[in-house]
Amino acid sequence: MSAVISFPRLETAASARRQAWTERLRLALRTPSLLVGAAVVLFWILCAIFAAKIAPYDPLQPDILHKLLPPSAAHRFGTDGLGRDVLSRVIFGSRGILVAAPLATLLGTVGGTAIGLVAGYFRGLVEEVLMRITDAFLALPTIVTALLVLAAVGGSTTTVILVIGLGFAPIIARTVRAAVLSEAQLEYVEAAKLRQERAPYVMFVEILPNVMGPVLVEFTVRLGYAVFAIATLSFLGFGIPPPAPDWGLTIAEQYTYLIANLWWPVLFPALAIASVVIAVNLFADGLSQVLER
Amino acid sequence: MSEKLGAAQTPALQVTDLKLSYRVRGRDREAIRGVTFTINRGESYGLVGESGCGKSTVAYAAMRYLPSNGKITSGTIVLDGRDMLAMDGDELRQLRAKAVSMVYQNPGTALNPTIRVGDQLVESFVTAGVHRHEAGERALAMLRQVQISDPTGVMSRYAHQLSGGMQQRVVIAMALASDPTLLILDEPTTGLDATVEAEVLDLIRNLRATFGTSVLFISHNLGVIARMCDRVGVLYAGRMVEEGPAWELLTNPRHPYTVGLLRCIPRWGLSKELGALDTIPGFPPGIGAAVKGCVFADRCGLVQDICRTKEPGLDPVGEGHASRCHFSDIAQTLPSAERDMVPRPPVPETGRSALSIHNLRRTMRQQGSSFQALAGIDLEIAPGEVFGLVGESGSGKTTLARSVVGLGAPDAGSEISLEGKPLPAKVGQRSRDQVRAIQIVFQNPDASLNRRHAVRQILGRALTKLTGVHGEQRARRVVELSESVRLDAALLDALPRQLSGGLKQRVGIARAFAGEPHLVICDEPTSALDVSVQAAILNLLVRLQRDRNLSYIFISHDLGVVRYISDRIGVLYLGRLMEVGPADVVFRAPHHPYTEALLSAAPSLEVREEHRIRLSGDVPSAAKPPSGCVFHTRCPRKTGAICEQEQPPLAEEEPGHFIRCHIPIEELRRLQKPEAAKEAG
Numbered sequence: 001m002s003a004v005i006s007f008p009r010l011e012t013a014a015s016a017r018r019q020a021w022t023e024r025l026r027l028a029l030r031t032p033s034l035l036v037g038a039a040v041v042l043f044w045i046l047c048a049i050f051a052a053k054i055a056p057y058d059p060l061q062p063d064i065l066h067k068l069l070p071p072s073a074a075h076r077f078g079t080d081g082l083g084r085d086v087l088s089r090v091i092f093g094s095r096g097i098l099v100a101a102p103l104a105t106l107l108g109t110v111g112g113t114a115i116g117l118v119a120g121y122f123r124g125l126v127e128e129v130l131m132r133i134t135d136a137f138l139a140l141p142t143i144v145t146a147l148l149v150l151a152a153v154g155g156s157t158t159t160v161i162l163v164i165g166l167g168f169a170p171i172i173a174r175t176v177r178a179a180v181l182s183e184a185q186l187e188y189v190e191a192a193k194l195r196q197e198r199a200p201y202v203m204f205v206e207i208l209p210n211v212m213g214p215v216l217v218e219f220t221v222r223l224g225y226a227v228f229a230i231a232t233l234s235f236l237g238f239g240i241p242p243p244a245p246d247w248g249l250t251i252a253e254q255y256t257y258l259i260a261n262l263w264w265p266v267l268f269p270a271l272a273i274a275s276v277v278i279a280v281n282l283f284a285d286g287l288s289q290v291l292e293r
Numbered sequence: 294m295s296e297k298l299g300a301a302q303t304p305a306l307q308v309t310d311l312k313l314s315y316r317v318r319g320r321d322r323e324a325i326r327g328v329t330f331t332i333n334r335g336e337s338y339g340l341v342g343e344s345g346c347g348k349s350t351v352a353y354a355a356m357r358y359l360p361s362n363g364k365i366t367s368g369t370i371v372l373d374g375r376d377m378l379a380m381d382g383d384e385l386r387q388l389r390a391k392a393v394s395m396v397y398q399n400p401g402t403a404l405n406p407t408i409r410v411g412d413q414l415v416e417s418f419v420t421a422g423v424h425r426h427e428a429g430e431r432a433l434a435m436l437r438q439v440q441i442s443d444p445t446g447v448m449s450r451y452a453h454q455l456s457g458g459m460q461q462r463v464v465i466a467m468a469l470a471s472d473p474t475l476l477i478l479d480e481p482t483t484g485l486d487a488t489v490e491a492e493v494l495d496l497i498r499n500l501r502a503t504f505g506t507s508v509l510f511i512s513h514n515l516g517v518i519a520r521m522c523d524r525v526g527v528l529y530a531g532r533m534v535e536e537g538p539a540w541e542l543l544t545n546p547r548h549p550y551t552v553g554l555l556r557c558i559p560r561w562g563l564s565k566e567l568g569a570l571d572t573i574p575g576f577p578p579g580i581g582a583a584v585k586g587c588v589f590a591d592r593c594g595l596v597q598d599i600c601r602t603k604e605p606g607l608d609p610v611g612e613g614h615a616s617r618c619h620f621s622d623i624a625q626t627l628p629s630a631e632r633d634m635v636p637r638p639p640v641p642e643t644g645r646s647a648l649s650i651h652n653l654r655r656t657m658r659q660q661g662s663s664f665q666a667l668a669g670i671d672l673e674i675a676p677g678e679v680f681g682l683v684g685e686s687g688s689g690k691t692t693l694a695r696s697v698v699g700l701g702a703p704d705a706g707s708e709i710s711l712e713g714k715p716l717p718a719k720v721g722q723r724s725r726d727q728v729r730a731i732q733i734v735f736q737n738p739d740a741s742l743n744r745r746h747a748v749r750q751i752l753g754r755a756l757t758k759l760t761g762v763h764g765e766q767r768a769r770r771v772v773e774l775s776e777s778v779r780l781d782a783a784l785l786d787a788l789p790r791q792l793s794g795g796l797k798q799r800v801g802i803a804r805a806f807a808g809e810p811h812l813v814i815c816d817e818p819t820s821a822l823d824v825s826v827q828a829a830i831l832n833l834l835v836r837l838q839r840d841r842n843l844s845y846i847f848i849s850h851d852l853g854v855v856r857y858i859s860d861r862i863g864v865l866y867l868g869r870l871m872e873v874g875p876a877d878v879v880f881r882a883p884h885h886p887y888t889e890a891l892l893s894a895a896p897s898l899e900v901r902e903e904h905r906i907r908l909s910g911d912v913p914s915a916a917k918p919p920s921g922c923v924f925h926t927r928c929p930r931k932t933g934a935i936c937e938q939e940q941p942p943l944a945e946e947e948p949g950h951f952i953r954c955h956i957p958i959e960e961l962r963r964l965q966k967p968e969a970a971k972e973a974g
Contacts (some may be wrong), residue, residue, distance in 0.1 A: 023318060030319075083752035186743035190700055191804065194720055196728055207746035 002027050027290050031101040031157065034286025040279030044272075048094040057085035059092040059245040068262050078264035080254055089245035090268050092134045096157065096246050097276070101226040104161040108168025108226075109219045114168065116176025117211075121184055142167040150238040160239050164229050168222050175218050179211040213291040220284030222228055231273045247273050303374040305475045305507035306332040308353055311368035313347075313354055313531075315580060321364065321661040322581020324350055326588070328368075329607075332475065337508040339522030339539060341515060341554075342701040343823040344794075345577060347531040348511045354479050355509065356393055357385055373474045374415035390420050391486070394468035398480040404452035410463050411448030416469065421471030436467040436658030438503070440496060442910065456911045458723065463498065467628060469504060476501075477509045482517065485684040487850060488908045494521060511821060515558065519543050527551050527758040530577045530588040532845035533607060537614030542897055547616035549593045549627045556629075557828035559857035561897050565835045570629050570828035570857070576793060587619070594628045595620050597770065633676035647844040648674040648731075648812055649699065651708040655692055655701070657870075664916035666692040667703070668868040671943075674812070679838060679845040680860030681876060683852060683891065687912050689868040690848045694814045697846065698733050699723055712811070731810025736817040738797035742789040748775070748800050749785040752807060759808030778833060799833070806837065813838075813967045819854060831858060849956035852895045856880055861949075862890050867915055867923045870943055874950035882965035885952050888932040888967055922955065930964060932956060 023184050028034055029034035047054060057075075063083030071078045119130040146163045183189070184207065192202045233239040234248030242249060247269040254265035313325035325347050332338040336894050338349045345588045355370060357377050366833055370377040373392045380388065388827040405413055411432060416434075418428040434472040436444035439462040452460055461481060468476055478497065482490035494517065501508060512518050518525055518539060526544050527535040527550065535548035547550045556571035575592040578584050588592070589733060590600040597619070605619045618624055633728075653670040656663050667689045674680050682690050696703045699720030701708070709716045711730055717723050735741035742751060752771045756762050762770055789797050799817060805813050815834065819827040838845055849855045855862060855876075862879045864872040864887060879888060893906040908927045912917055919926045924934040935955050943951045946958040954961070 026318065071863065187735040187737065188743040190739055191733075191735070194698055194728065194733065195722075195755055196720065196725070197758065197806075206743055206746075210743065212745075 004138035014181035015146060024290065028286070031286040031289050033282040034290060037279045037283030037286060040275055041283060044094045044276055044279075045097060047091050048098045050165065051092045055085075055088035055091045057088040059084060059088040060243055068257065068265070071264055076266045080250070080265040081257060084245075086268050088263055089250060090247070090272050092274075093245040093247045093250065093269060093272065096244060097227055097230055097238055097273075100157055100161050100164075100230050102225055104230070105168060105219055105223045105226045107161065107165030108222060109172050109215060111165065111169035112172025112218075113176045113208070113211075113215055115173035116178075117180055117208065119173065120177040121199065121203050122181025123205065127177075130173070131175060134173050136169040137167075137176075142229060146229070146233060147236065147238055150233065155233075155238045155241065156275070157240055160230055160233060164226055167229075168226070172215070172222065174219050175214055176211060179214045180207055183207050183210050217284060217288040217291065220287055221281060224284065227276050295307075296657075304331045304333050304371075305336070305373060306509065307371040308351070308355065309369045309370075309371075309372065310352060311518050312365055312366045313350060313359075313368075314364055315360075316362040316364065318411070320581065321366075323366075324363075324531050324580040324581075325354070326584070328528070328533050329530065330526050330533060330536065332507050335501075335505045335507055337510055337522045338526065339510045339512065339525040341512060341525060342528035343554075343577065344596075346528045348513075349479055351528070352479055352509060352511055355475070356389055356395065356475065357692050360424050363652045384445055391422070391471050392473055393475045393477065393478040394471060394473040395479065396461070396464050396481045396939065397782060398469050398483050399926075400457060400464045401452065402485075402591060403464050404460060406452050406838070408451075408577075409448070409457065410450055410452060414448070414463065414467055417467040417470040423470075431470075432466075436463070438469075438500065439463075440468045441466075456489075456857060457485050458493060458911060461485065461493055465493075465497065466952075469500065469506070472506075474507060475509060477505045477511070478525055479511045481510075481514070483514070486912075487491075487852070487891060487894040487896075488685060489911070490517075490896070492907060492909075493906070494896070502860055503957060505843075505892070506586055514896060515543060515555065515824075516898050519898050520811070520896050522773070527554075530582075530584065532578070532588045533617065534589060535614075535616045535618075536607070537611065537616075539599050541611065541614055543609070544872070545614075545625075546612045547614065547621040547624050548589075548618045550589050550622075551596050552624050552627045553594075553630075554824060555898070557824040558898065559828075559831065559851075559853040561853060561856075562877075562880070563853070563857055565858055568640070569832045569835070572829040573632050573825040585958070587617070589618075591617075594630060595623065596624070606717065623809045645676055646673045647678070647708050648672075648846075649713075650697070653693070653696060653707045653709065653711075654704040655689075655696055655707070656704050657692075659916075662916050665918070666868050666915060667696065668918070670868075672863065672873075674843055674846065676811070677842040678695065678837075678861060679847055681852065681855035681862040682848045683855050683862065683864060684865035685891075685912055686852070687866040687867075687915065688779060689915075690865055691816060692868075693865070694733065694792040694846060694848060698731050698810075698814060699728075722828060725759070725761075729813070730811045732805040732810040733814040733817045734798075734806065735817060738789065738794065738801045738823050739821075740802075741801050742797060744789055744957045747786050748780070748792075751789075752785075752803055755807035774803045774807060777806065781894045793826075794822050794831060798830055802833065802837070809841070810843060812846070814848070816848045816943060820849065820851065827854070834858065839842045850894060852880075853897070854961065859947070864891070867912065867918055869923060869953065870951075871924065871953045872951065873943070874952075878950050880948070881963035883946075883952075883958050884962075884965070885907050885954050886928050886956075887924050890925060890927075890929065921955070930956060930961075965970070 004198060012241045061084065065077055065083065067081055067083035069075055069079045075085050075087065077090060079085055115130055119127040146167060148292065149163050150159060182279060193204050229237060231248035235252045237252060240246045240249060250269045253267050258266055299615065309329050311328045312323065313326055315319040317419045328351055340351060342348050354365060355372065365378065366574045370968045372388065382397050397488065414432040415428045419425055420432050422432055433444055433448065436447060441447055441459055441462045447455065482493050485493060510521050512519065523538045525537065525539045525776055526533050527548065535542060535546065535551050538890055542551065543555065547553055553571065554571040559570060573592055578588060586604050590596050593600065602622050605617050607615045608616045610616045612620050625894040653667050654665065655667040657666045670693060684690050695701050697709060699718065702718040711727060714725060720728060747912040749771055752774055753767055756767055756770050763765055771785065773783055775785060780796060780799045780803060784792065784796065820828050822830060847855060847858050859876045861874065862876045863870050864885060866887050871887050872879055878890065890906045905928050910927055921937045922941055925931050928936065932955060941953050943953040946952050952958065
């Protein structure tokens with residue numbers, strides 16, 4: 001409804017700009033999902049940074065005499081099959097995933113955004129070729145492809161990041177292309193052509209800032225998937241090699257104890273994965289709400 | 294019908310002291326600051342005012358259909374004798390289904406694109422309580438009543454298969470399905486072409502006579518209001534500032550705001566030689582702004598101390614005419630806000646041509662079929678000349694503009710030359726000098742300015758690319774450029790969305806002028822703006838053109854605007870120029886029958902209802918242009934078989950005046966005599 005829109009009195013443009021930012025910030029502070037998501041993610045980031053200070057024990061130190069102890073005052077999350085402190089392992093486990101997942105997502109977002117921009121801006125044959133390749137990649141299930149690649153090249157954090165990143169790029173490329181298609185029809189793009197701007201300038205300086213909204217949202221959504229995918233790969237034994245306290249790996253190592261009703265070595269890492277995935281998704285949800293206003 | 298007559302005493306809508314606020318950023322901001330008005334049975338009431346004054350909000354409030362952040366804080370709304378504010382959800386739904394209907398501005402989005410038009414129409418009859426068996430027939434009958442061609446066919450079509458005018462007819466048919474007490478029309482013809490608008494307005498008048506429906510008509514176009522309404526209320530900043538019988542109010546306004554609004558409009562026959570248009574300086578108070586005294590005080594040329602301390606009452610100034618002004622008796626002495634009056638008329642240089650277009654053709658492909666958007670245009674534009682281009686949508690105005698600036702290549706054989714030198718078809722192949730010589734001002738500044746770039750960046754980049762300046766020199770030129778369009782340098786760091794529509798368009802104009810162009814194409818540069826802002830932008834364009842003696846191609850669907858700014862005018866129809874000549878000559882009879890119809894369709898404030906020429910039907914598809922004269926299918930002056938068989942040439946009937954018509958000019962002169970009388974009077 002047009003009547004609702006008022007234009008701000010401008011004392012200075014700078015203050016108006018600041019006002020726009022504080023406005024957005026205030027909107028963010030009133031979006032519960034964004035706040036909850038951000039809080040949980042922040043919690044895990046702090047865990048990862050200060051793991052050495054917070055964790056009560058060395059996560060790698062086995063203690064066979066005290067293996068599989070249930071949660072108690074000494075070991076709040078109990079101990080695992082090798083007598084390692086589960087709490088400490090969960091805290092240290094955040095490190096790997098909180099580095100790998102954002103890097104993989106960033107890689108996929110940057111690559112996908114570039115592909116989407118080029119395809120959406122040039123149209124024609126360029127778009128046709130790029131998007132058909134993208135479609136072909138989309139047809140492959142990420143995890144299965146990742147398994148194949150990791151089996152061929154061997155697992156390491158770097159390869160996991162590369163594989164997940166490349167797997168995400170086509171998905172992001174599609175979203176960005178759709179956004180670029182509608183942007184490229186706007187007259188500011190024609191105005192740029194009318195002063196003979198080169199294509200890279202039009203794509204990256206004119207169009208890109210206007211599609212950053214969808215790109216950001218897509219980034220956060222993918223981040224949740226990345227956490228999940230990396231944990232899955234570790235669980236399947238194709239990620240970070242043992243004895244790292246990685247969550248997915250830990251679940252894979254310890255899940256046989258579930259039969260004996262020894263739940264704590266598995267439950268806590270599983271909860272950790274779930275909390276990160278859910279938090280990132282909540283954050284993504286809140287972010288898209290804020291940006292859509 | 295009988296029920297309505299029985300209830301003749303109760304007004305259709307009675308709004309008393311309505312106050313309404315929107316919750317924005319955690320604070321309630323008052324948008325409607327106390328509005329009172331009554332719409333009697335069978336009456337047509339118009340609400341006018343600039344955007345943001347609360348016209349639509351009042352209309353939505355009348356149905357109690359507000360966004361979730363809108364809240365009515367005080368006042369009463371009585372629709373059809375029933376208190377709207379006391380109703381619960383179910384009662385409201387009933388009332389909305391039966392007693393009140395709304396027609397929106399954009400018929401394209403008011404219809405569901407996935408449901409056949411017929412089914413939607415039947416649905417609205419069923420909602421109104423008609424049995425499903427009958428609803429089909431009733432729907433068909435209603436389509437006949439809204440004078441849609443081929444009603445049976447339309448029933449089975451989808452919205453996108455109908456033209457804008459037909460869509461709006463369907464929406465009106467849906468609105469009338471429940472035989473409502475009150476019909477709210479929110480800018481119902483703003484998106485339509487003048488000829489279609491005229492038809493739709495005629496239709497609404499006729500339907501009102503048939504159904505006896507009361508109408509709340511919202512428009513920013515005072516000409517439309519004059520034609521459609523019995524009484525008019527002028528809203529300003531959520532306050533009713535003047536109210537009265539339509540004709541009386543528009544000819545004898547008694548509030549400075551109304552006076553100012555009326556003066557902003559480029560009237561019939563007014564041209565830039567006769568002086569600058571008046572404007573209303575400043576901005577209306579934003580919603581939620583605290584207003585002490587008169588709401589208009591900050592922008593009023595007659596303001597006195599009392600205006601800032603005490604709000605005037607809505608006092609009677611005549612028969613049913615009231616004005617909220619301490620000085621309503623001298624409102625019409627409002628001093629002109631525009632100081633540089635009567636600029637020196639330019640002397641278009643003769644002999645040389647700024648732009649010459651020869652045999653410009655453009656074939657476009659759309660879903661496999663191809664059509665000629667431009668079918669051989671020949672045109673010469675002199676240095677310092679403003680060439681106005683008019684025509685309905687689909688006539689090829691914008692395609693012509695785009696071909697000239699080099700967006701989209703014309704067909705082989707077309708020639709465009711700039712100052713005698715041939716111009717490459719695509720902008721990418723042109724030299725920098727050629728690029729900077731021809732620039733364009735786009736219609737919609739929201740789309741033509743990058744939302745993420747500050748004004749400084751927008752102007753600076755244009756300067757760099759077009760003139761090659763850098764660093765400090767560029768910074769200085771940016772300031773000069775913004776000053777030349779009267780844009781405060783303090784706004785250079787603002788983003789476009791922080792600027793009002795008029796300021797945004799100034800940025801668009803400044804960008805076009807960055808490279809000191811010789812020819813600027815203005816593609817409907819004011820059609821997205823309010824009249825007061827439009828006047829200021831037109832004055833600016835005229836001044837820039839005078840100071841630099843450059844040429845414009847000025848495209849607009851608003852004939853008053855084109856007449857005001859142009860030296861010469863070309864009338865385009867289906868990609869062909871039908872008439873070309875000096876502005877005053879084209880607007881004065883004799884002219885091409887199509888020009889005649891366009892002029893007749895334009896809603897104006899000067900002409901009360903008299904004989905009008907109406908074009909029936911829509912513009913034919915350019916993919917299958919009619920044989921012979923392309924206008925013969927709609928021409929009210931078609932003479933016979935020759936019009937269907939032979940395309941008339943664009944012949945010079947008088948010196949400098951070209952008409953593409955088989956009818957000899959003397960005959961046209963005789964036929965169009967009453968028009969000539971009107972123009973003189």
